[in-house]
Amino acid sequence: MPAQGNALTRARDRLRAHPVACDALLAAAVLAAMVLGSFVDPHGDGTGPTFGIRTPGPAGVVLMMLGAAALVARRRAPLRALAVTGAVTVAEFVAGDPPAPVAMSAVVALYTVASRTDRPTTWRVGLATMTVLTAVAMSFGSSPWYAQQNLGVFAWTGMAAAAGDAVRSRRAFIDAIRERADRAERTREEEARRRVAEERLRIARDLHDVVAHHIALVNVQAGVAAHVMDKRPDQAKEALAHVREASRSALDELRATVGLLRQSGDPEAPTEPAPGLAVLDDLLDTFRNAGLPVRLARTDQDTHLPSAVDLAAYRIIQEALTNVRKHAGQGATAEVSVLRVGRTVEVTVLDDGTAPVQAVGAPGAAGAPGGHGLVGMRERVGALGGALTAGPRYGGGFRVQAILPLTTRGGEDGAT
Incomplete structure (x- = not known):
């Protein structure tokens, strides 16, 4: 038959x-x-x-x-x-x-x-x-x-x-x-390609933020250690200790980010790296140890943020302060504020640097050709349905402000 x-x-x-x-x-x-x-x-x-x-x-x-x-x-x-x-x-x-x-x-x-x-x-x-x-x-x-x-x-x-x-x-x-x-x-194939592209962008942003932040701190502390090695060995040891701590933190965050690529078929596996505003004070201490004075004001302690919003706020502050440390010049100070405003959270980073504002995190500027800091921030905020503004301040310095909704596009509501 x-x-x-x-x-x-x-x-x-x-x-x-x-x-x-x-x-x-x-x-x-x-x-x-x-x-x-x-x-x-x-x-x-x-x-x-x-x-x-x-x-x-x-x-x-x-x-x-x-x-x-x-x-x-x-x-x-x-x-x-x-x-x-x-x-x-x-x-x-x-x-x-x-x-x-x-x-x-x-x-x-x-x-x-x-x-x-x-x-x-x-x-x-x-x-x-x-x-x-x-x-x-x-x-x-x-x-x-x-x-x-x-x-x-x-x-x-x-x-x-x-x-x-x-x-x-x-x-x-x-x-x-x-x-x-x-x-x-065709729709399934297009959706699969879109998800792959989004995942690549997300991982690229995370790797950029981790590497840029920690390598900048290692560079600063290594420079301090080399400068005071002969005359003030105690201060050089302290700088090297900060280098070791920054490198260890970089390795931990890289391991958490790359580990996401190794997890398959595990519904309990995390879908985002761990950092969030709960460890914001530790992040600011790393910048203070690197010689950047940072003041903090926040009114969100009683607000439970969705994991995506929490991570985005942390990364925006991290990247903005990294740009300040790299481009704002000697003697610059920074201010960070995290405020709950209605159904949104506003994250603002200010500095009073004296370097040309074009160099402060701007892609393609002198001293930072082809940078992706502000681009990554805009992508993070846009993915959550928020808004980001970045530009020079009147009288000098730079200002980065992100408005993040407490209800993400995926439907996760973090307002409490």
């Missing part, structure tokens, strides 16, 4: 690949059926139909051949094929004696029209074909108008139109299912 099924499938595929040859075979089969039918006398000798008592005339043979030949073009021009077969059938009804079953070609052509056009066309053409052929058969046929074969013309043409319309509807239904499946597959 499987071999038979495979053979049928291959034969069907070959016929679909050569539609003209398929139609030619169908036309030959219809011609053979019409020729055989022309030898049948439906009335016979009174006991039933008989075969071979009558024979088709030359005109009938010509009409049958014309009707079959028109079916070769039934797919390319279905309406024209129906017009030709219908005209041949009418001519046979009017002049055919003895009659030949030329109407069979018109039935096949009508089925093709119904299966390859729309429903309104099927209704109009089908009713017109049934009406004309039945009326001509009743008016000009050799049998009485109420003869069974005249009603058969009406029945066969009606069934051909109905069958063709059913096939067209089923084909359209299958095509719609395939189109929906293809669209769903």
Whole structure:
């Protein structure tokens, strides 16, 4: 049975690949059926139909051949094929004696029209074909108008139109299912690509923030240690201790970030690195130890933030202070405020640096070509549906302010 099924499938595929040859075979089969039918006398000798008592005339043979030949073009021009077969059938009804079953070609052509056009066309053409052929058969046929074969013309043409319309509807239904499946597959692929791109951006932001912050602190403390190594070894040791602490913190955060890539199929695995505003004081101490005075004001102690908002606020403060330490110049101070305002949390970082404001974290500026600090901040805030403003302050310095909603786009509500 499987071999038979495979053979049928291959034969069907070959016929679909050569539609003209398929139609030619169908036309030959219809011609053979019409020729055989022309030898049948439906009335016979009174006991039933008989075969071979009558024979088709030359005109009938010509009409049958014309009707079959028109079916070769039934797919390319279905309406024209129906017009030709219908005209041949009418001519046979009017002049055919003895009659030949030329109407069979018109039935096949009508089925093709119904299966390859729309429903309104099927209704109009089908009713017109049934009406004309039945009326001509009743008016000009050799049998009485109420003869069974005249009603058969009406029945066969009606069934051909109905069958063709059913096939067209089923084909359209299958095509719609395939189109929906293809669209769903494309949507899944696009969603997967979008998620991959978002994850790459998120990991890139986290790695940038961790590396930029801790490497900047290590650089500062290493410079201090090298400067005072000979004259003040105690201070050099303290600076090296800060270097060791900053490097250890960098390794811990890198391990937490990269560890996310190794976790698969674990619903309990964290989806974000650990840092948040709960350890903000520790973050500020690292900058103070590096020589940057930082003041803090916050009114969010009683607010439970969503994890994404908590991490974003922490990273924005970290990146902004890193930019201050790198670009604001010697003697600069910074102020950090975290305020609860309605359904939002406002995070602001100010400095009074004297360096050109273009260099303060601005991508492509002198001294920091191709930086991604502000870009990463904007991406973080935008992903949460918030707003970020960054620019120079009147009188000198720089200001970064982020407004983060307490209800994230994912629906997590952190307001308490």
